[in-house]
């Protein structure tokens with residue numbers, strides 16, 4: 001079966017990005033994402049609006065991905081889609097479309113776990129990017145998740161640490177909201193942080209045992225800090241936004257790196273791969289690069305377009321499932337919550 005090329009159409013619609021990609025084996029031929037700007041004015045994703053926008057975008061996005069790849073529908077080997085976790089109304093759009101297309105083309109259907117896909121994105125064949133070897137540790141950091149996963153094999157993954165409350169992406173987005181920046185604020189905090197002094201305002205690390213994380217206390221700490229200073233100087237935010245962002249980003253990086261160091265100590269594994277939207281953060285990427293020299297780790301940082309939500313990662317997970325003949329029938333359903 002493996003000797004012939006495998007062409008996978010992948011669909012991702014778990015949150016507020018409608019995405020489609022076409023892969024030839026482990027190579028990405030096209031990777032199209034339609035962002036939903038509608039949520040900016042609400043300061044967060046509005047589920048009803050997200051599912052409606054997915055319905056509007058899904059056909060043009062899949063059309064564009066196929067056209068860009070140069071692959072005709074009739075050449076497709078299988079359809080992969082995000083089964084969960086995510087917003088039910090959003091997931092339903094991609095799931096239903098994938099099911100219908102696999103039935104119409106009479107080709108296999110493959111359900112993919114979004115968080116699994118963020119990790120397997122490292123196995124996309126890209127010039128200049130090495131693939132990790134098993135076992136490795138994956139730090140998955142997104143708007144909905146913060147986990148340290150021990151990846152023993154493509155399909156054998158153990159969560160060894162995770163957040164007990166907010167995800168790290170929420171910490172970035174809520175900081176941005178406190179500072180009056182639009183949603184999603186993570187990239188904007190990153191942008192301001194590049195211009196500021198990370199030691200300007202010392203925030204404190206929460207005390208959380210083991211490999212788990214907590215970010216809700218940090219959010220409250222930032223809120224009180226900004227409220228107190230704004231009461232004394234109404235222009236405090238405007239005058240200090242770069243330093244505030246740099247200081248917040250600095251403490252978040254410290255929290256993540258300290259837990260990674262502990263995970264390396266506990267498992268003896270020195271290969272670290274990051275994934276999820278927050279791994280687009282320049283400070284986190286720098287810290288991981290520095291860790292190569294500082295601690296002797298081998299670190300894997302995905303290509304920028306495979307960090308935030310995309311369908312190429314669903315495609316590579318689908319490709320691995322295809323090789324292992326892990327298929328689904330037409331009764332498969334979307335799941336808002338899902339285990340590895």
Ligand code: KG4
Nearest residue numbers: 142143144169186190277278280281308309
């Ligand atoms: O993986 P993702 O695209 O969607 C989820 O599955 O949640 O992650 C989105 C999250 C948002 O919280 C966004 O603010 C954050 O990733 N993010 C960043 C950066 N780019 C995206 N956070 C910090 N710095 C960035 N450069």
Ligand code: ZN
Nearest residue numbers: 142276277309
């Ligand atoms: Zn994601």
